[in-house]
Amino acid sequence: MGEFNIKNFLRKYMMLIAMVAVVIVFYFLTGGKSLLPQNINNVISQNAYVFVLGTGMLLCILTGGNIDLSVGSVVCLAGGVGAIIMSKNLPWPVAVAAMLGMGLLVGMWHGFWIAFIKVPPFIATLVGMLAFRGLANVIMQGYAYQVDDASFLSIFGGGDSCYIPDFLAGVGPDVGLNKTCMVFAVLVAVGYAIFTFINRSRLIVKGYKVDAIGVVILKTVLIVAVVIWLGYKLASYKGIPTVLIWIAIVLGLFAYITSKTTLGRNLYAVGGNEKATRLSGINTKMVMFSAYTLMGLLSGFAGILNIARLMGSQPTYGMGYEMDAIAACFIGGASAYGGTGTIGGVIIGATLCGIINQGMVIANTPPNYQTVVKGLVLLVAVLFDVIMQMRRKASKKTGNAAEGGAKA
Amino acid sequence: MNNFSVKDVLKKNVMAIALFVIYVFFTIMTGGNMFTSSNVASLIDQNAYVFILGVGMLMCMLTGGNIDLSVGSFVCFMGAVVGIFSVSNKLFATPLPVPVVLIIALAVGVAYGALLGFLIAYMRIPPWIATLAGYLAFRGLGTQILITASETSAISNFPSEFLAIFSGKIFESGYDSMNIPCIVLGVIGAAAVIVLNITGRARKVAKGYQADPMWFTLVKSILVAAIIMVIAYQLSWDGGLPVVVLWIVAVLIIYGIVTEKTTIGRHFTTVGGNAETARLSGINNKLVMFCAYLNMAVLTVLASLIVTARFGSANAFAGQNFELDAISACIVGGVSAYGGSGTVVGMVIGAALIGVINQGMSLMSIDQDTIKIVKGLVLLAAVVFEILSKKGNKRQ
Numbered sequence: 001m002g003e004f005n006i007k008n009f010l011r012k013y014m015m016l017i018a019m020v021a022v023v024i025v026f027y028f029l030t031g032g033k034s035l036l037p038q039n040i041n042n043v044i045s046q047n048a049y050v051f052v053l054g055t056g057m058l059l060c061i062l063t064g065g066n067i068d069l070s071v072g073s074v075v076c077l078a079g080g081v082g083a084i085i086m087s088k089n090l091p092w093p094v095a096v097a098a099m100l101g102m103g104l105l106v107g108m109w110h111g112f113w114i115a116f117i118k119v120p121p122f123i124a125t126l127v128g129m130l131a132f133r134g135l136a137n138v139i140m141q142g143y144a145y146q147v148d149d150a151s152f153l154s155i156f157g158g159g160d161s162c163y164i165p166d167f168l169a170g171v172g173p174d175v176g177l178n179k180t181c182m183v184f185a186v187l188v189a190v191g192y193a194i195f196t197f198i199n200r201s202r203l204i205v206k207g208y209k210v211d212a213i214g215v216v217i218l219k220t221v222l223i224v225a226v227v228i229w230l231g232y233k234l235a236s237y238k239g240i241p242t243v244l245i246w247i248a249i250v251l252g253l254f255a256y257i258t259s260k261t262t263l264g265r266n267l268y269a270v271g272g273n274e275k276a277t278r279l280s281g282i283n284t285k286m287v288m289f290s291a292y293t294l295m296g297l298l299s300g301f302a303g304i305l306n307i308a309r310l311m312g313s314q315p316t317y318g319m320g321y322e323m324d325a326i327a328a329c330f331i332g333g334a335s336a337y338g339g340t341g342t343i344g345g346v347i348i349g350a351t352l353c354g355i356i357n358q359g360m361v362i363a364n365t366p367p368n369y370q371t372v373v374k375g376l377v378l379l380v381a382v383l384f385d386v387i388m389q390m391r392r393k394a395s396k397k398t399g400n401a402a403e404g405g406a407k408a
Numbered sequence: 409m410n411n412f413s414v415k416d417v418l419k420k421n422v423m424a425i426a427l428f429v430i431y432v433f434f435t436i437m438t439g440g441n442m443f444t445s446s447n448v449a450s451l452i453d454q455n456a457y458v459f460i461l462g463v464g465m466l467m468c469m470l471t472g473g474n475i476d477l478s479v480g481s482f483v484c485f486m487g488a489v490v491g492i493f494s495v496s497n498k499l500f501a502t503p504l505p506v507p508v509v510l511i512i513a514l515a516v517g518v519a520y521g522a523l524l525g526f527l528i529a530y531m532r533i534p535p536w537i538a539t540l541a542g543y544l545a546f547r548g549l550g551t552q553i554l555i556t557a558s559e560t561s562a563i564s565n566f567p568s569e570f571l572a573i574f575s576g577k578i579f580e581s582g583y584d585s586m587n588i589p590c591i592v593l594g595v596i597g598a599a600a601v602i603v604l605n606i607t608g609r610a611r612k613v614a615k616g617y618q619a620d621p622m623w624f625t626l627v628k629s630i631l632v633a634a635i636i637m638v639i640a641y642q643l644s645w646d647g648g649l650p651v652v653v654l655w656i657v658a659v660l661i662i663y664g665i666v667t668e669k670t671t672i673g674r675h676f677t678t679v680g681g682n683a684e685t686a687r688l689s690g691i692n693n694k695l696v697m698f699c700a701y702l703n704m705a706v707l708t709v710l711a712s713l714i715v716t717a718r719f720g721s722a723n724a725f726a727g728q729n730f731e732l733d734a735i736s737a738c739i740v741g742g743v744s745a746y747g748g749s750g751t752v753v754g755m756v757i758g759a760a761l762i763g764v765i766n767q768g769m770s771l772m773s774i775d776q777d778t779i780k781i782v783k784g785l786v787l788l789a790a791v792v793f794e795i796l797s798k799k800g801n802k803r804q
Binding site for chain 2: 065067113117118119120122123124126127128129130131133134135137138142323326330336337366367368369370371372374375376378379382383386387390
């Protein structure tokens with residue numbers, strides 16, 4: 001029952017192991033620079049959009065390997081709208097609402113064509129990619145807009161003060177660390193540990209199968225260590241970047257939606273077998289519509305984070321973002337045929353992408369080779385997933401044959 | 409027996425009629441500017457690659473709505489490859505003779521096509537992911553090659569033989585006189601269309617198939633012949649027949665015959681119509697998929713040669729958005745986004761339609777961004793039109 005074998009373990013944590021390996025490789029390639037506090041901070045703020053868009057893309061991919069090619073253009077459009085509103089000296093909440101609204105509208109537009117008219121997603125979103133990039137340029141008339149609303153910038157992670165202020169700076173002796181950040185990291189780590197064990201005992205009470213206590217302890221200790229290490233690194237720079245809070249909120253919210261709610265289950269069901277899902281009374285059109293609507297909303301949100309970090313908006317922003325989001329999902333183990341994939345996977349995929357990008361930048365890899373590497377990483381990740389699936393199918397077949405033989 | 413009606417004719421040729429109406433519309437809006445010799449010539453020159461790539465994309469889409477996103481980047485990459493071998497540069501000081509370069513280009517295309525076909529057909533990687541990887545990788549590789557090979561990150565000064573094969577004009581003459589070879593070729597083409605249409609109908613009648621009425625065949629042939637003559641006349645005042653026209657016509661005729669008349673062509677449509685049925689009736693689905701992508705890569709090489717020759721240089725921006733143009737041409741030309749139906753003729757009309765919209769709006773000095781929006785909406789309208797008309801047919 002609680003059998004533990006090394007092969008399963010490797011399969012399950014393949015990408016995590018790859019991530020650790022990549023971190024180590026870049027640590028040596030860059031002579032230790034890649035793990036400097038400032039660089040860790042940069043990995044987070046430069047890749048915030050990958051986490052947000054990857055989350056939305058996961059929802060689409062879950063419904064059957066469908067993608068959204070328009071996200072880059074939508075990020076640009078939403079950002080442009082927001083920047084223009086703020087340049088007219090309107091209060092920033094209006095701009096934020098407009099950007100989210102823009103994203104939502106675009107999402108509904110895609111959702112309508114894809115879910116109700118049955119336009120193939122890649123075509124509908126290809127149209128979006130063209131049309132919304134064009135629309136963004138028309139609205140901005142080819143100009144760049146600056147965003148200098150201080151409160152907007154610090155809330156959404158741009159400029160010099162986009163960090164959670166150190167409330168505890170005056171408490172105790174000065175140790176050169178951001179104490180709020182440190183305390184927060186410890187709280188998160190402890191919270192995670194407590195939650196894991198409570199959850200485990202609840203599952204045992206209900207009679208579910210659980211991992212062996214040794215494995216759980218090891219896993220928890222590792223995660224706690226990583227969280228505290230990350231907290232320490234951030235604390236020795238400027239503290240918690242506000243954008244990290246936003247990423248955490250988006251990821252947490254959608255982790256909950258995908259794993260605990262009916263909508264989440266429906267996404268997996270539609271991707272697993274659309275016909276069976278429809279026949280069991282689920283409105284599959286509505287599920288598809290929701291997936292693309294949420295994708296649009298998240299694109300709008302990524303637009304907010306984007307113009308905040310870059311402190312302005314330009315007609316070329318967001319190009320190629322769709323590739324990053326798609327790559328994050330597949331590297332994180334989402335199936336290209338739909339029905340499998342988790343937010344946890346997206347986190348790993350996006351982080352891995354981010355580390356590779358950052359590492360290559362620090363190691364002075366020419367940008368053109370960077371895109372080549374990105375393409376190959378994407379291909380390898382999918383190839384890995386496809387081969388694993390083939391193996392699983394093959395082993396199932398032989399397994400069944402053996403069982404059949406035993407019965408006879 | 410002969411249930412021939414005007415309504416059917418309209419329905420079948422709706423895109424051709426749309427093309428005509430839109431062309432006339434833009435000709436009027438631009439005050440006849442659209443119909444000058446130089447603009448007719450540049451319409452063909454600028455869109456040559458769409459016809460070539462559209463044919464390749466058509467073969468991929470027939471097998472089940474599969475696409476190739478990497479064609480644009482591959483055009484850029486191949487331009488760089490051809491460039492470093494045919495012009496003296498920092499990587500290779502001595503240029504190779506043109507035929508050798510062409511063989512190398514073809515070999516690289518076949519190698520990429522075979523790899524792509526293997527990944528998609530035999531490893532069952534979804535086409536858009538495999539080609540997305542190519543989209544990223546080849547743009548990067550191509551740009552890097554160009555940057556390393558030349559200080560301006562572009563290679564120009566291609567040998568004149570190379571330019572003559574893929575751009576330039578046949579028996580070029582001045583712009584002040586009519587080019588006779590061009591008119592002669594036009595007459596030959598027009599006559600061939602009329603003869604082929606009439607003998608084709610006669611063969612159909614002899615075999616007892618249903619055929620269009622004689623007058624309709626005649627009207628259609630004469631219309632097509634007239635269009636060919638008008639184009640030939642216009643081109644003859646612009647220095648002569650561009651070489652790319654020969655390349656386009658050759659590719660279109662070959663693939664028109666392959667898709668309509670041969671078993672292999674039928675296999676593509678069958679696999680796209682119902683993969684399982686195709687497999688059970690003994691078609692090697694995997695091989696068909698493999699061929700579709702191999703073919704796509706080879707045609708992309710041709711498109712790359714044409715584009716490189718047209719600009720006379722290989723640069724990092726070559727081929728941007730070519731995949732979108734090829735896909736749009738197919739979809740607007742009535743190729744099903746789910747596979748299984750579509751014709752070369754349809755794709756040609758789709759490509760021409762997009763080309764005309766593009767040129768017309770540019771001549772009216774509408775900005776590129778609005779053109780992008782319009783292009784996107786035309787694509788969407790075409791898909792929705794196709795899906796809705798199919799639904800209508802089913803209900804009947």
